[in-house]
Amino acid sequence: xxxxLNTASDIPIYVQLRNQIVLGIGRxxxxxxxxxxxxxxxxxxxxxxxxxxxxAYGVLKAEGFIEIDRRHGAKICPKVDNGAQYREKxxxxxxxxxxxxxxxxxxxxxxxxxxxxxxxRQQIVLV
Amino acid sequence: xxxxxxEIITMLFMLATLVYTMGSGTVLENGAYYMxxxxxxxxxxxxxxxxxxxxxxxxxxxxxxxxxxxxLAILIFYDYVSIQMVYILTWFFVLMYAYQNSxxxxxxxxxxxxxxxxxxxxxxxxxxxxxxxxxxxSSKKKMPVRPYWGVLPMAMVVFxxxxxxxxxxxxxxxxxxxxxxxxxxxxxxxxxxxxxxxxDDSEINIAINRSVKYEWSRCMMLHSFMAAFIALVLSLGYxxxxxxxxxxxxxxxxxxxxxxxSLGSLAALIAAYVNVxxxxxxxxxxxxxxxxxxxxxTGKKNPNAPRIQEKRVGIGFSLNAGSKGDWxxxxxxxxxxxxxxxxxxxxDLADVSLDIASxxxxxxxxxxxxxxxxxxxxxxxxxxxxxxxxxxxxxxNVGYDGTVYNIGSFExxxxxxxxxxICLKTHMAVVVKTADRVYLFNDETADGTREMYESLR
Numbered sequence: 001x002x003x004x005l006n007t008a009s010d011i012p013i014y015v016q017l018r019n020q021i022v023l024g025i026g027r028x029x030x031x032x033x034x035x036x037x038x039x040x041x042x043x044x045x046x047x048x049x050x051x052x053x054x055x056a057y058g059v060l061k062a063e064g065f066i067e068i069d070r071r072h073g074a075k076i077c078p079k080v081d082n083g084a085q086y087r088e089k090x091x092x093x094x095x096x097x098x099x100x101x102x103x104x105x106x107x108x109x110x111x112x113x114x115x116x117x118x119x120x121r122q123q124i125v126l127v
Numbered sequence: 128x129x130x131x132x133x134e135i136i137t138m139l140f141m142l143a144t145l146v147y148t149m150g151s152g153t154v155l156e157n158g159a160y161y162m163x164x165x166x167x168x169x170x171x172x173x174x175x176x177x178x179x180x181x182x183x184x185x186x187x188x189x190x191x192x193x194x195x196x197x198x199l200a201i202l203i204f205y206d207y208v209s210i211q212m213v214y215i216l217t218w219f220f221v222l223m224y225a226y227q228n229s230x231x232x233x234x235x236x237x238x239x240x241x242x243x244x245x246x247x248x249x250x251x252x253x254x255x256x257x258x259x260x261x262x263x264x265s266s267k268k269k270m271p272v273r274p275y276w277g278v279l280p281m282a283m284v285v286f287x288x289x290x291x292x293x294x295x296x297x298x299x300x301x302x303x304x305x306x307x308x309x310x311x312x313x314x315x316x317x318x319x320x321x322x323x324x325x326x327d328d329s330e331i332n333i334a335i336n337r338s339v340k341y342e343w344s345r346c347m348m349l350h351s352f353m354a355a356f357i358a359l360v361l362s363l364g365y366x367x368x369x370x371x372x373x374x375x376x377x378x379x380x381x382x383x384x385x386x387x388x389s390l391g392s393l394a395a396l397i398a399a400y401v402n403v404x405x406x407x408x409x410x411x412x413x414x415x416x417x418x419x420x421x422x423x424x425t426g427k428k429n430p431n432a433p434r435i436q437e438k439r440v441g442i443g444f445s446l447n448a449g450s451k452g453d454w455x456x457x458x459x460x461x462x463x464x465x466x467x468x469x470x471x472x473x474x475d476l477a478d479v480s481l482d483i484a485s486x487x488x489x490x491x492x493x494x495x496x497x498x499x500x501x502x503x504x505x506x507x508x509x510x511x512x513x514x515x516x517x518x519x520x521x522x523x524n525v526g527y528d529g530t531v532y533n534i535g536s537f538e539x540x541x542x543x544x545x546x547x548x549i550c551l552k553t554h555m556a557v558v559v560k561t562a563d564r565v566y567l568f569n570d571e572t573a574d575g576t577r578e579m580y581e582s583l584r
Contacts, residue, residue, distance in 0.1 A: 002327050003259040007431060030261070037264035045264045045321050046257050047431070 001029040005046070013048060017056035022065055025076055026122060036066065036074040130530055131202070133382070134211060138198045140389065141219055146191045148441035149226040154180070163230060163439045164237045165418050167246055179236050186229040194222045208529045209472035216464050230440065231424060238420055257431065258324035263332045270337045271318035271344035277311050280348075280355035284308060287355075287362045295525040298467065300361035307355035314347040317444065321433040338406035339437065342399040343444065349395045353388040360384050400442040473498045474527045474534060479548045479568055481579045493559075493583065495548050495568050497534050498527070502546040504561050506583065511560040514580040518554050521547065521567075539567055559583065 001024040005016050024030040036042075039057055043050040057074055060066045067077045101111050153162045161171050162183065170176065197218055204210040284304045291301060322336045360381050422429035423439060429447055438445045446456070477498035483506070486492050491506040519540045526535010526547070537547040542558060548568035549556060555576040556569040569576040 001261050001329075002324060003261065005257045005259070007257060035265060037261055041264050041267065042259070044319070045267065046259050047321065047433070048257070 005048070014052045014056040014059070017048075017053065018059050021056070021060055022063075023122075025065060030076050032076050034076045035072065036076065038073040130208065131205060131211075134201060134215065135198070136386075138201065138215060138218070140393075142191070142194050142198055142222070144393075145194070145219075145222060145226060146187075149230065150184075150187050150191070152441035153183070153230060160439045162237060163234050163423060164241065164420050166237065166241065170244070170246060175240050176237065179233050179240070182236075183229060183233040187226070190222065190225045190229065193225075194218075197222075206531045207472075207475040209468040209470075209475045212464060212468045212471065216461070234420070234424055238424060241420075260322070260324045260329050260332045262329040263322050263324065263336060266333055267322055267336070267340075270340035271314070272341060272348055274314070274318070276348045277314065277351060280307050280351040281311060283352075283355035283359045287358045290362045297361055298470070300358045302467075303354050303358035303361065307351045307358060310347050310351035310354060313444075314344050314351065316435055317343050317347060320435055323436075334409075335403075335407055338403050342402045346395045346399040350392050353391055357385050357388050396442055471527075471529075474529055474532055477532050477534060477550075479532075479550055479570060481568065481582065483582060495546070495566060497532070497548045497568075500526070500534050500548070502548070502564075502566055504559065504564070504566065508561045509559055509583070510562060511558075512580070512583055513558040514577065515556045515558060516554065518549065518551070518556055518569075519567075521545075521549070537567070539565070542567065557583065 003017065003020040003024070005013055005020075007013070009016065011019075021030065021036070030036075036057075037045070039050060039053045042048070043053045046053075057066065057068065060074075061068055065076070066074045068074050098111070102108075160166075161176075162180065166176065201211055201214055201218075204214055284307050287300060287304045291297070317340065320340075322332070323339075325332055325335050419429050419432065421427075422432070432447045434447050435444045436447060437443075479495070479497040482494045482496070484492055484494070493504055493506060495502045519542065521533060521537040521539045523533070524536040524538055524544065526537065527533070528535075528537075531551055533547055533549040533551065535547060537545055537549075539545045539547065542560075542565050545558075545565045545567040548566075550569055550571040552571045553569055553573050553576060555573045556567055557576060557580045559566040559568075568579070570579055
């Protein structure tokens with residue numbers, strides 16, 4: 001999988017890295033059980049600080065997208081989380097997003113259409 | 128004479144490399160680069176690009192011709208090895224600067240033309256985007272040749288160091304041993320260098336990166352081996368018998384091995400380039416390229432590029448230079464050569480002197496001195512003294528054998544091991560034998576040598 005990080009972006013690099021890996025899993029570019037480079041390998045090869053990569057991996061692990069084994073490094077393991085806590089989180093984020101878009105003048109129909117467009121474009125593969 | 132021939136061959140070799148690298152090498156199918164600038168492949172046949180190329184070719188021819196003439200001008204400094212060294216270094220760097228300056232002048236024209244034509248992608252890809260291929264990074268460790276191939280050259284270097292400490296020190300051999308270590312270090316730099324994402328197909332990325340790392344790491348390992356081998360040959364003294372009949376064969380064998388190793392190094396470089404290029408061509412067109420020409424043209428360090436990367440112009444790798452650290456590397460190299468030249472200058476400016484004085488007990492003692500080296504013997508200890516009309520054949524054990532002076536401990540034909548202070552400008556020499564040593568010396572003129580002989584009688 002190809003990950004693109006923009007060092008000039010306002011989005012922190014660890015967030016970009018986390019987001020791209022999640023997108024990769026969603027699109028099926030990273031399959032369950034597939035190994036990710038170790039923190040050190042990734043940091044050495046991209047010129048990014050070890051702590052930044054470590055932070056991204058930590059977030060992904062906490063969210064259940066990867067598991068980290070001391071011997072084998074990081075592996076993809078997207079666990080289906082139907083827990084109430086995660087649903088609450090999604091709801092809160094959607095609430096904020098809908099409010100923001102409405103305040104910026106985007107109508108409900110347009111918002112829903114865009115959501116559908118992106119959903120279809122992403123070609124999410126259920127693992 | 129032999130030293131001068133080797134120097135001229137070396138300079139011609141350096142010139143040929145520069146001429147090729149800065150000529151044909153500027154338009155090699157080196158990824159996205161054309162004359163050092165990222166020009167799309169389909170645009171390289173357009174008229175303005177061709178005109179800029181023709182302009183560069185003209186200045187390239189002139190610089191190459193001047194390089195050839197100034198190469199032969201080293202003969203002016205025939206008597207001074209130290210000046211020859213500084214001359215070679217200055218000649219090479221000035222020539223390189225002239226080529227680079229001319230290439231960059233044309234590079235700026237291409238760059239401006241590219242912006243005018245809206246081919247410029249710098250704002251989008253100017254080193255701000257970092258691409259990571261997860262499959263590529265995971266397989267990176269297996270790409271270069273194994274480091275244990277370096278055991279043999281490093282063992283040779285250790286053996287040479289042992290000989291420097293135990294038998295005798297050789298500046299030239301030591302320089303080659305240092306080169307062997309340097310190439311071994313470069314091997315590790317290449318092995319650990321960042322991978323490059325060429326396109327969105329991981330298999331192609333892995334194939335090209337494996338080829339680049341494998342070929343260049345093997346090339347550096349071969350260079351390390353050959354430099355260590357030359358250091359060993361020089362350390363064992365295979366090249367120091369050129370003036371003796373007995374040592375001629377081994378000396379010529381030594382020089383032949385050195386020349387073979389030098390040609391081997393060049394062959395390894397070209398082979399690595401050709402093999403990498405073959406894989407790149409098989410892999411198809413490169414989709415991504417980083418448009419970071421401005422760093423190359425202004426000479427600034429590209430903060431987002433790896434420390435070393437494949438050259439924009441020519442064959443091999445180049446440093447992502449521009450930082451203070453990289454200038455330290457250049458500075459240390461220059462300093463090393465200047466210090467070596469200063470060290471050798473004392474031999475070039477040597478003057479053999481013979482002084483006779485009396486010690487506290489009234490015994491007469493003779494001092495022979497040149498370039499800081501000194502021998503002494505009591506006149507009443509002399510068992511035999513000869514004035515030679517022809518210089519005998521001699522080969523160096525320890526010391527200096529330049530184009531004008533032979534100073535140090537030499538194996539002299541018919542006399543064995545001698546303390547030698549010989550100026551090669553004259554054929555006469557004085558041989559003084561004592562119970563335990565033999566001394567061979569002369570003045571730079573025949574009359575002076577005869578005076579030395581008379582004063583000792």
